[in-house]
Amino acid sequence: MAHYSRLYTIVIDVPAVGHERELAFWRGAIGQPLNQYEQFPEYHGSELLHGQEFRLLVQRLGHGPARVHLDIHT
Numbered sequence: 001m002a003h004y005s006r007l008y009t010i011v012i013d014v015p016a017v018g019h020e021r022e023l024a025f026w027r028g029a030i031g032q033p034l035n036q037y038e039q040f041p042e043y044h045g046s047e048l049l050h051g052q053e054f055r056l057l058v059q060r061l062g063h064g065p066a067r068v069h070l071d072i073h074t
Contacts, residue, residue, distance in 0.1 A: 009045075009055045009071035019060040026058055034058055 014022040023044055027034055034044040034056070045057040053073075 003074070005072055005074040007070060008053060008073040009057055010048075011057045011059055011069050011071060013059045013061050013064070013067045013069070015061050015064070015066060018066070019058070022066075023058055026056065030056060 012022065012026065023034055030046065030048065032046050034046050037043045037045065042060040042062075043057050045055050048054050048056050
């Protein structure tokens with residue numbers, strides 16, 4: 001049986017102080033809304049490729065520096 005891994009989500013972690021500015025930047029960069037997740041309000045996200053499971057998330061951090069990480073599904 002073949003095993004496949006794929007990039008699933010790009011997550012941009014942003015301190016609360018710059019969160020709104022970062023959301024505005026990424027909304028403009030991708031040209032679509034980043035919707036807030038009701039169950040997890042610290043996340044705003046959107047599919048990047050229509051009909052495919054590939055997303056961008058901007059996460060508001062409680063503490064810590066800004067960073068980016070990739071979620072890979074295997």
